[in-house]
Amino acid sequence: MTQSAQATAPLALRAAGIHRRFPLPQERLFAKRRVLHAVDGIDVEVPAGTTLGVVGESGCGKSTLGRVLVGLDRADAGEIEWAGRPAGAHDGRVQAVFQDPASALNPRLTVFSAIAEAxxxxxxxxxxxxxxxxxxxxxxxxxxxxxxPHELSGGQQQRVCIARAIASDPALILLDEAVSSLDASLQMQVIGLLRDLQERTGAAYVFISHDLRAVRGVSDRIAVMYLGQVVELAPAEKFDAELLHPYSVALRSAEPALPSDEFRPERIILEGDPPSAVDLPRGCRFASRCPIARDRCRAEEPELRPAADGHTVRCHFPGELRLTRRRDEHAGGAQ
Ligand SMILES: Nc1ncnc2c1ncn2[C@@H]1O[C@H](COP(=O)(O)OP(=O)(O)O)[C@@H](O)[C@H]1O
Ligand code: SF4
Ligand SMILES: [Mg+2]
Structure with a gap:
């Protein structure tokens, strides 16, 4: 869909101020209750017929967000609307497809029965x-x-799951790591299929993956998550050279290059792991790993701010760390 068509399309999903916290088991009887902040204040809008990609490292809260958005889990705070009406019980307006099709299908139901059930x-x-x-x-x-199901390949099983998901003509489909268990060429086939289906059905997708290449292959806009928050939201085409948040830049730079890629960025390696979602750091949550962090970052938490048309970023110094073309490219020896 073109940018202007997106701007006028009705919203399949609108979510504002979403929080999801998990209380941890109490260590001692009178110890303070500790809470894990899995999703920490996320707003999302997905116009009909478009795909919002959600990417980030394992544990950053993608699946929790996805489950809350389609009503499979409750939010502790926030509002959700599906196709312009308040989200209610999990109904035909929303559907979900997950990573492991074998466990999503009843082993005793034939392909016909599995789809007919929907x-x-x-x-x-x-x-x-x-x-x-x-x-x-x-x-x-x-x-x-x-x-x-056991007589089908993994790719065929996932197609059955997708057929079931579109059977009720939903406004919104959550795809959480839905191609992650398939090999690379099958992933691209299923992604192509998802795009074709979107053209025909007008359904909106929330496509979640830890794999930025898969997300870029299917999304109109992409939200990059870090420790329960969105740190950057941008049109997919900006994921080549126009990224503004140091974490997104590092994530994009780590994507394995394909021979067909025109743009191959210089790799930026991040040290260490994300901080704990229980004891959240002061200031910017990415500061402990950010290559350009400085005092202000550790003192003051950045807000998510508009940077350009349809592009928002949560950083005090957006655009300072950029993707650069790999040096071996200039020597003509692309590898
Ligand atoms: N039911 C739960 N109870 C407690 N903690 C949970 C639960 N589900 C997820 N978490 C925690 O929430 C965080 C986000 O998890 P998740 O949404 O699965 O991340 P992702 O999908 O990005 O890998 C992780 O720290 C995870 O351990
Ligand atoms: S606010 Fe500072 S630490 Fe955080 S991402 Fe931006 S530059 Fe890095
Ligand atoms: Mg997950």
Missing amino acids: LPDLGGEERRARVTRLMELVELDEQLLDRL
Whole structure:
């Protein structure tokens, strides 16, 4: 979808001020209760027919955010609307696809039954016709209709899950690491399929992955998460050279380059691990690993601020650390 079409499309998802905290078991009877801040104040808007990517290291809160956004978990604070109405019980307006299709499918249900289960209001011929049409849409051979999950490949199993997800014509689909268990070429196939399906159905996606390349392959806009917060939100095309937050820059620089890549950035290696989500640091949460951190960063927490059209960043010194072209490129010896 073009930028201007996105601006006028109705919102499939609007979430504001989302928090999700997990109380930890009490260490001693009168000890202070400790709380893990998994999602710490996130706003999200996803226009119909577009994809919001969410990327970040393992443990930064992506899955927790995703589950809350589609009503599989509650928020401790914040508001959520699906297709313009308050989110309610998990209903047909939203669906989800997860990493492991084998565990999402009932081992005793055939492909037909698994998809038909998602169409409770249809009977007989109509149901059969719809299942066949859904299989066609996700490019599953009709001959697989009577197969059980263990007789399918991982890619085929995930296509069954996607067919089930689109069966109720949802406004929003959460895809949480949905291609992460597939090999690289299958990932690209399923991503292509997801894009085609979006053109046809107009569904919005929230596509979560630790893998920035997969996220870039499917998203219109991408939110980079660090320790429960969004640190940068930008159109996907800005993920080549226009990133502004040092963490996003490092993440992008660490992406393995493909021979077809025009832009291959110089690698920036981050030291250490993120701080604990229980004892949150003062100031910028990224300061302990940021290559350009200074006193102000450790004293004052940056806010998420608009930087340009549709681009927001949480950093006191946005754009100071940039992606640069790999040096071996200039010598002509790209590897
Ligand atoms: N049910 C839970 N109870 C306690 N802590 C949880 C629970 N679910 C997730 N967490 C914690 O919340 C943080 C974010 O986890 P998660 O959302 O799974 O991250 P990601 O998907 O980015 O890897 C982690 O520190 C994780 O250990
Ligand atoms: S605020 Fe400072 S420490 Fe945080 S990302 Fe920006 S430059 Fe780095
Ligand atoms: Mg996860």
